Amino acid sequence: MSSLFGATLDEIIQDAIIKNNSLASINEKIQGSAFAIEASDNLKNPKLTITSNSLDSNEKMSQSIVTLQQEIPYYGKLDAEEAVATSNEDLLKEQLKLLKVQLVKKIKQQAYTLWQLQALLGVTDEYIQLTQQNIELYESYASINSSQHMGIMKAELSLSDLRIERSKLTAQIQSTYEELSYLASTHIDKLDIDLSIDTKPSLSELKNELSQNPELGIEDKKVALQSAKLEAISLDNYPNISLLVGYAHREKFDNYFNFGVGITLPIYSTEDDKEQIQQAELLSSKSKRQDTVLLIDAKLGIYYAQMLSAYEIYHIVHDDALPKVEHMFELSSASVSTGADLFKYIDVLFTKLSLEKKSILAVASYHKNKANIEALTGALQ
Template sequence: MKTVILSIFLLCTGTQAINLTEIIDASLAKNPSLESINERIQANKYTIAVSNQFENPQLLITKNTLDASQAMSKSVVTLKQKVPFYNKRDTNKRIAEAQDALLHEKLHAAKTKLVEKIKSEAYTIWKLDELYSIIDEYVRLTKQNIDLYESYTSIDENRHMGIMKAELSLSDLQIQKSVLRKKITSAYARLSYLAAFKVRHLDIDLSIKEKPNLLKLQKSLSENPDIKIKDKELRKQNAKVQMADLNNYPDVNLIAGYAIRENFDNYYTFGVGLSLPIYGTEDYKEEEARSLMLSIASQKADTQISVNATLESYYAQMLSSYEVYHIIEDEALPQVAHMFELSGSSISIGADLFKYIDVLFQKLDLEQKSIKAVANYNVAKAKIAQLKGELQ
């Protein structure tokens, strides 16, 4: 039923804009990389089901070659059943259940990484689209001013040079548009791969809202997927240590036999068998299991340090983008806008086109940096959300 609903959804969204939430939901429902982990989880359920079962009994049939007239001539049917030492079966089940919890945690971690990649690619598309739109607008403005400048009846050498500079700038803008078209196509291809279906149009709007707070972000790392994976690995290894300790105690083999004799009475035999751990193998294996548990505990501590360092790096990127954006929007662009107005009004009375083009491209450069700052801010935010274990 889920597959049918997903297919209908993809069919309906194939020709219209789709938002980021819809892409993430659809990808989490049907991404092949996640399906492989789901299958491993399903396979482990069978492991759990058999983890506390008894081993299959053994049936042995033997016959000797003595003459039937002798009392020792017999055919024997023997049944052997291994009975594990107390709590071994339950401990074995705990190992399988710990593996199940570990696989679920790995699935969650894979989902958070997939969501982060989808977000980052979507934000890249937003950035490229915004850059393309603004360059398209500047192409229009440049053409408009070239036409205006050429409309003057008398064009001296300086004015002719101004037109040439404007035309060269126009060519540069056209080149940038061509490069951006290629990048947008590539970005949509990457997003379609991550989403596991074809995305043709993305409906997305980005902005910079609040200033990031490092202390607040650090407090939100309790659900970090990598740390939780190490917790689950530690839980599984602890169960293995318990099993290694229990293996020092021998399992019991219950034996029951029935001897058949042609000329004498048949009889039953009963017995008990034990494995004798006298060579120290179990002790070595127990120490090995304990060492591995200490190793995982050290890995967890290292992961915690790594996650904190990564968070600080993303925080620095986020803070820098926030500051750059506000410097441009609150300080630089208002000044350039005033210069732009002055040069724009001067152009209408035949002033130097060189100065106008310079101001125009200063404004373009600032607006491009503002767009990139917004995109970088949100990319860093998406990476931090992945560290927090978020799926949206």
């Protein structure tokens, strides 16, 4: 169906989110993190030790000993490790969301570029046809003086420029389809898309939607992860307990059991140093978050200014310039039909073409910057 009628932008986006290899890769990491969370709540493996000595069996000290040792972490340490693993999974999920948002933005940008190129190709074809028709019309007159012949030559040169431009646009369209197919992870050779400029953008409304920014979400998750790591490392100052039980076998004497308790002694300040390192990392994460807030706000200002400029250019072209050129075009077109100067007609024709190109570029720029802003708000459509 897509081959016959063209895929829509929404269809391409939904298909890409399912098939994209980069997204599949981080999905695998998220699935792996679930096992990390499960493992974080487990005790360390017990240690089994078997020892024997070389004394004669008649000696009381001759024995073989089997010892089992289990380390029991201080209260709260397992919960802290689980919190670190959970925070890491949350960070991966937020990174996945950012990748999806970036993929959607890239697909939109390519789709809007494709619309732009196809629209430019359409007006180029239209002006090729107009120029060719007027050359043929002008050449049909019985007598052509030297100045009129120069007009025909200029029209023919302009026609060559249009054909060169058409060739470039055709190649660019094909390249854009290839790039779009790569992003969508499926072959696309037709795209059903129609763009126009509707409403004037509102900066205040756009700012209200920035709370869902995925980059900011990632920085929040990094702060939460560092907080969890700091909590976990701070508990290392409290000793773990090791429970020990052993059984001693003596060939010619009574066998016996050994029982013991051991603790780790954090006496070298290593844990304090590690805690200071994590404290510094937490402060760094918080600073990075604040910098991200400022960066997002600056990006919004840049995209908004460009979007507003495109809106204004579009209306200047359509509300002011094009009506005037259209009237000039009608006058010059009528003059050409009576054998008047073709130079003036070509000038007006290409002035109108230039304005129509500006209109197309403004529409494309409006939507490309809108896509940038939508990415800032975490949009997945």
